[in-house]
Amino acid sequence: MNAPRDKSFSASLEATLTDPAEAAVYIDAAMELDDPAALLVALRHVAKAHGMAEVARRADVGDKTLFKALSDKGNPTLETVNxxxxxxxLRLSVAPV
Incomplete structure (x- = not known):
């Protein structure tokens, strides 16, 4: 028997990630892992927190393109990430190691 999933973590994460400072720290932590899949997950979480359709509209990217780029098998271009x-x-930046 499967117990219903607790949605509180997802809801809490999405609420937190609407704050640009929190989203920046979250994405930065994912980048520290040096794992492209982790970065995709972080970008997807942040985009979901802001509403994928709204992010696609603001980014001037098609809905399907955005969903595909941020999917588990996605491979977004630097332009799409930007x-x-x-x-x-948010914006991309570079810092010394």
């Missing part, structure tokens, strides 16, 4: 980040109020 557009998504800008759509949620």
């Amino acid at each position: 557009k998504v980040l800008h759509a949620v109020g």
